[in-house]
Amino acid sequence: METNNQNGQICPKTWMVESILVTIFCCLPLGIVGIFNANKVEERYRNGDLQGAQQASDNAKQFMLIGAIVGIIFEIIGFATGFLSALLGI
Numbered sequence: 001m002e003t004n005n006q007n008g009q010i011c012p013k014t015w016m017v018e019s020i021l022v023t024i025f026c027c028l029p030l031g032i033v034g035i036f037n038a039n040k041v042e043e044r045y046r047n048g049d050l051q052g053a054q055q056a057s058d059n060a061k062q063f064m065l066i067g068a069i070v071g072i073i074f075e076i077i078g079f080a081t082g083f084l085s086a087l088l089g090i
Helices: 016-025 028-046 050-088
Strands: none
Touching: 016 028, 016 050, 028 050
16 A cells, blocks of 8 residues: 655555565465554554565565575476376386
């Protein structure tokens, strides 16, 4: 949600939707940390802490991206392991 405060500043992106999707589909622990930071963005913005809101947004993005990458890596490893075990008849 991008809203303007009294000084015309725009609220940083929260990354909430992306963090929820990472939590569901990729990596639960990192997704939860992303959701936690995403929740801080609007709260800090409403309190007038623009720097804190931007920092929370950056943290949410970081954990969301790391969670997505970790999830994709584990999916590739799982697929490769399943494929090799089926191929070798294990």
